[in-house]
Amino acid sequence: MGETEDERTSQAGQLFENFVQASTCKGTMQAFCILCRQLELDPSNYTDFYHSLKSAVTSWKAKGLWSKLDKRASHKEYMKGKACTDTKCLVIGSGPCGLRTAIELAFLGAKVVVIEKRDTFSRNNVLHLWPYTIHDLRGLGAKKFYGKFCAGSIDHISIRQLQLMLLKIALIVGVEVHVNVEFIKLLEPPEDQPNEGPGWRAEIRPAGHPISDFDFDVVVGADGRRSTLDGFRRKEFRGKLAIAITANFVNRNTTAEAKVEEISGVAFIFNQKFFLDLKEETGIDLENIVYYKDNTHYFVMTAKKQSLLDKGVIIHDYIETERLLSSQNVDQEALLSYAREAADFGTNYQLPSLDYAINHYGQPDVAMFDFTCMYASENAALVRENFRHQLLVALVGDSLLEPFWPMGTGCARGFLAAFDTAWMVRGWAQGRAPLEILAERESIYRLLPQTTPENINKNFDQYTIDPSTRYPNLNANCVRPHQVSSIFNVCPHLCARSADSDVAFFSQELEIRPRQLLSWCQKQTQGYRGVEVTDLTSSWKSGLALCALIHSYRPDLIDFDSLNEADSSRNNQLAFDVAEREFGIQPVTTGAEIAAEREPDKLLMVLYLSKFYEIFYATAVPAAGKLSIPGKISWLVPSQSAAPPAEGGNARENKVRSMATQLLAKFEENAASGEQRRQVGSKEFPQNLGGSDICSFCQKRVYVMERLSAEGHFFHRECFRCSICRCTLRLGGHAFDSEQGKFYCKMHFSQAKVKSKTRRRTVITFDWALLTALILQLLFFNQNFSYRATPQVHRVPFLGCAGLCVSPGPWLGRHAGWATGCVGRRTRLYSTCAITLLYITVIQLQIVLVSMLVCLCIQPQRSSVERQRKRQEKLVQQQARREQLKRLHRAQVIQRQLEEVEEKQRALEEKGVALEKILRGETGDQSSDEHQLLQTWFKLVLEKNKLERYESELMIFAQELELEDTQSQLQRDLRSRMAMDGNTLC
Incomplete structure (x- = not known):
């Protein structure tokens, strides 16, 4: 009798193991039927099925699963x-x-x-898993069904494998499944x-x-x-066209394939060089690319439409997305070649073969679709x-x-x-x-x-x-x-819903009118010498009113008593410069132009003053004369109080501390000289631009609503391009050569032959700043040193990009006082001379400097247990990949949102230009109500301001992500070099 019972137990265990190991939907259903029949279990008895199965299957493997499911059911x-x-x-x-x-x-x-x-699970596409989903699936026994679940450095799983896992769990807990x-x-x-x-x-x-x-x-x-x-x-959400391509290649699980690293994500916003090289070598133009290794080699990428047209993937260019991506308008062979070329380049041609996996239609598993239509x-x-x-x-x-x-x-x-x-x-x-x-x-x-x-x-x-x-x-x-x-x-026949029940979200926006704007300006400038605001035109000609408006909130920025009322050009230019430097408000004209005109243009002044209103609105004047702008991003500012750490510590800490102090002193000297240079005089605008209403690039008329400005140049949005690669630039993400008067993208600025001594000084200052930060980081054994791009935009003469603020954060421990003092007292200097533009030559220099620092300051420490070291390296690698993936997702969202904002801005500019022509009488239409047109104009102005603010914040986030990515890369290089030398970094 005992032997019979053992045989039954063994048979039940084997049948259950066959069910667990089934690799297809049909196989799973068949194994489950056999299991139930042999153990005489009734799946329709859903209330007792799980407990009956649990009693019948008592193998040690099954017991681990039962404990997890019991915990969940509790x-x-x-x-x-x-x-x-x-x-x-x-x-x-x-x-x-x-x-x-x-x-x-x-x-x-x-x-x-x-x-x-269907009766098959054939979707090879791979899903990225959030941390909570991993925890949830593990709690359901995912590792029991799929031993390699989230065992790699990137957390993902194929849809097919996930479906199989959940199907088995559903059957076990009594769910009745019919295919x-x-x-x-x-x-x-x-x-x-x-x-x-x-x-x-x-x-x-x-x-x-x-x-x-x-x-x-x-x-x-x-x-x-x-x-x-x-x-x-x-509800349909349709944004700017974004064409995604997914491709699955056969994974033969060879040693060569195992060595190829996955790509958690490469986004254009991070790695411009990768995508430009890809385009130059293959003609393929992508926004991003991801590679996961699972049952297949899974690639997903976002391709640009023009690239698909040039490569013959899309046959005809249609406006309608459905016609554009219809099967009749797609050359399937060209699509297969396109995806294979991109995958080859993305993996540096390391995959030995790229043969397409076959989908459930018996065709190569590649697909192209528009993912912005949601x-x-x-x-x-x-x-x-x-x-x-x-x-x-x-x-x-x-x-x-x-x-x-x-x-x-x-x-x-x-x-x-x-x-x-x-x-x-x-x-x-x-x-x-x-x-x-x-x-x-x-x-x-x-x-x-x-x-x-x-x-x-x-x-x-x-x-x-x-x-x-x-x-x-x-x-x-x-x-x-x-x-x-x-x-x-x-x-069923009454499916319509009332508009009142729509689930929607509404954001509160400022709703102001020209009269309200005028009243606010009068209140803010009341009592200032020589200032009497009665309208939105002539009252602003002398420039005193603009300076008074700024002075009322930030008296530390302008010495109002020293202004000369007769010098209209200087007063206005001073206000324009201060507003751009301190508040990020772009000028829409020059001081000289306002002085030359009989009175300022009303449309122009309404547009410009509305920006001040939206920044200063509902903000009280602080006692210390510092304005806290509502709606802006707040950043961590280190404490000003500091005290040196207690004496003692090992020789290594004292040595690094001494070096850090010397570097900080050197950095302060360089930064102070840069700050002094920046504050001498106001910005000198080029004198041959033809005026603010003439585009500096195409020499055509640029209307107020479509006018952009940078470094004293005024231009159309589509004209603002890199002088080398001709890619469209964005404000805050460009570089400027003041000697040649040319704009560049970040990548190509280092290729421009700029011989300015100022440039060399600033780049060296940047290296001192970053090296100082890394020294402090090494000193306090920390991997999370914080870099933050400040919301205020500082205009270094040849750069024109956001600054870099080094923030010590809470990691300093017992050394917090001394280090916070060293860094905190220099915060303003960091933000004025450090830059976000990173060039390959600078990065190489940084790696050399860090390597020298490692050789000087860190003694080799051999790990006592090699296995422990490898385990730590794997954990660090996994964490780095997760952080990289988070940055990728954020970067892709920012990138898409920037493009959405750009599209909305273009549409808004078209409306604004048409309306401006009517208001200026350039269309010959005299029948329109001018008051109503001005109200419409003002609404467009508010919408334009909102989009500009949003774009500015997105650029700040993008620059922050870029710095985080560069920091992560430097840390990986540092760890790699130290590992080669047998050193460890705590």
Whole structure:
């Protein structure tokens, strides 16, 4: 008898292992059927199935899985599996989000049926996983089903592998899964039997399938963007055209393939040289590229349309995106070649062969699509009631909210929506009022599009289906029950929704009018000598009013008593220079032009003064004369109090401290001389530009609304290009050669033959600053030294880009006083002479200097345990990759947002130019109401200011990311060099 029992146990263990190791959807379903049949288990008995399986399979491998699932099932929200015992749910679609929802509903004790129209999982594309999703999947036993789960340096998994894993878990917890079953529509309960008859059912194909008789109380749509459930209106978000290409190549798992490093992401905003080299060598023009190694070699890239046209991938150029990317307009062979070339170049031609994997259509697995056209459902759920039968309808996954591809949000937000839906079903089963349930669900849904890895709770162990455990700023009552009445009792033929119930977000913007602007200017300049503001034109000619406006908020910037009222040109130019340097307000004309005119142009002054209003509005004058501008980004400023550390410490610390002190003294001397040079006199504008209304590049008329300025030049947006590569430049991201009067992109500035002594001094000063920071970093054994790009834009004569502020942060420990004093007292000097432009020659110099520092100051320390050292190196590498991936996602989003802003600015400029021509009488139209036109003009001005502010902040973020990336690269190089010499850096 004992032997028979052992044999049964062994057989059960082997059958369960076969089920766990199944590698296809069909194989999984077949292994599960065999397991249930041999162990005499009934999958339809969903309430006891898991416990019966657990009792029958007692192998040591299975016990590890049972402990994880038991821990998950112990959450109080599930009420020991009895929270939804009388609830029957239908889930449409077996994608990751549909299966994840089904698992949560099964934990609640509901009867769950999943239908899927396919019988294969063939999606090779790879998903990036947020940290919480990794924690969640590990808690469900992911490593038991897929031993290599998140074992690499980048956290990702193929969709196919994730589906298989979730399918197996769903079957184990009692979910009934049917493949080759297609959902057609919902069937209403019959009218003649309101109480005793069948309830809501589904029309499916094939019609005779047993599931067609299944009555359910809840239906969840998880069948992707082409959701088949009626009653949900969708909002479309379409931005600037962004063409993504995904390609999967066969992974033969050879040694050569294993050595090829994955690409967590290369974005144009970081590595301009990579993409320019790619374009020059292959003709392929990309915005970014990512490479993950999983079951396949997976590449995804964003290609520019013109490059696809030039390479023959797209045959004809159409305005409509659907026609442009239709299969009839795409040369498939050219697309295959395009993706292969990009993959080859991206991996430095290290992959031995790039043979395409085959998709479920039997074709090479490559796809091209526009990922900026995204859909989102206006509501997450609704309730239908026919003949006393109520039905709760919900959406999850892409059916609810399509992800923005560069952020990798699909799976992460999809899982959050699955938990939120399970919470809603729990309330439904417990008898809460339908309107209350819908109002709470819509309140939570408002948070979903805003979620990022940074703004959700970090304690993943506390995560449950209760939204309060996951969203730190949850307001579950922001949508009231009366606001969701339109999605209760919705009939299939009445799907329209009222505009009042739209889920939307509105940002508060300043709403001002010319009269209000004039009144504000009068109030701010009241009492100043020689200033009497009565209008928005002639009152500003002398320049005193502009200087008074600035002085009223920042008296330390302008010595108002020294101004000469008769010197209009100097006064106005001083105000323009100070506003640009201190507040980032671009000039729209020159002081000399205002002095030469009879009175300033009204349209021009309204545009310029509105910028001051929006910066200074509702800001009180601080006692110390320092203005805190609302709406700007706040940055960490080190404490001014400092004291040297206590005497003592080892010789190495004293030696490095002495070097750091000397370098700081040298840096202060260089920076002070730079600051002195910067403050001598005002900016000298070129005298041969033809005036502010003439574009410095094309010599054509530039109207007020479309006017940009930098380094005394005025120009059209499309004319602002690099003198070498002709790529479009953005303000704050350009370099300027004051001797030659040319603008450059960051990459090509170092190639320009600039022989200015000022340039050499400034670059050397930058090296001193960075070397000093690295010395301090090494001194205090820290890897997280902080670099911040200041929001204020400092104009170094040949650079014209944002400054660099070295901030010590909280890592100083017991040395905080001394080091904070050393750095804190120099903060202003750092920000005036340090630069964000990084050239390859400078980076090489930095590496040499750091290497010299390592040789001088760090004694070799051999690791006692080689295994421990390798483990630490792997952990450091993994962390570096994760940080790099975060920066990539942020960079891609910033890059797309900058392009969206640019498109909106161009459209706004077109409207503004047309309106300006009418106001100036250049069109011959005399019938328009001038007052109404001025009001329209002012609205355009406000919109322009808003876009400019947003663009400026995006550029700051981009520069910060660039510095973080460069710092990370320098640290990796430093670690690599030290590892080669056998040194360690704590």
